[in-house]
Amino acid sequence: KAGVTQTPRYLIKTRGQQVTLSCSPISGHRSVSWYQQTPGQGLQFLFEYFSETQRNKGNFPGRFSGRQFSNSRSEMNVSTLELGDSALYLCASSLAGEGNQPQHFGDGTRLSIL
């Protein structure tokens, strides 16, 4: 079974631009969550989608948004990029989003802002 796939793996943008990251969950998984990983702040929860609905949201500004499609694939968008948005963005999927199943992570998209 294929794992969680995130594209692209690496991305370089400049301040003020916007970016879209993509995540394909494990087949059959309906819950997709996004996390930001930085050396200073560690791993922080961005949001969770289940059956195309945002179910949970972390403490990030409105520039960070996401969506989930009917095939469970998810995208996250960051607008008006800032230098502090440089990070590894991780996507994770789980079977039913009930909390007692482990999340499976992709290898992430490393976003660098110049």
Next chain:
Amino acid sequence: AQSVAQPEDQVNVAEGNPLTVKCTYSVSGNPYLFWYVQYPNRGLQFLLKYITGDNLVKGSYGFEAEFNKSQTSFHLKKPSALVSDSALYFCAVRDKSSGDKLTFGTGTRLAVRP
């Protein structure tokens, strides 16, 4: 609000010796607890979980963890460390009311010397 503490930034151990990576948590109600490992330039890899039942949980690659409710701890252990165990380890907690949202500790870097 739920939280996780990993008091050690780094743990050093000799190959063949037992290892312990510490984790304490704070959550309302009964927690779901997880350990993940991260290798360089990779996402997080699930090691083991505690949901309910036996306090000693066995996971992948010979790792195990002991859930202690009175001390609100969930320490990761391995009887005999391998050089290949050197990586970044994260403890995470999810309470039953937060869907799939994981709250992570700051991570502990494990260094196993030959």
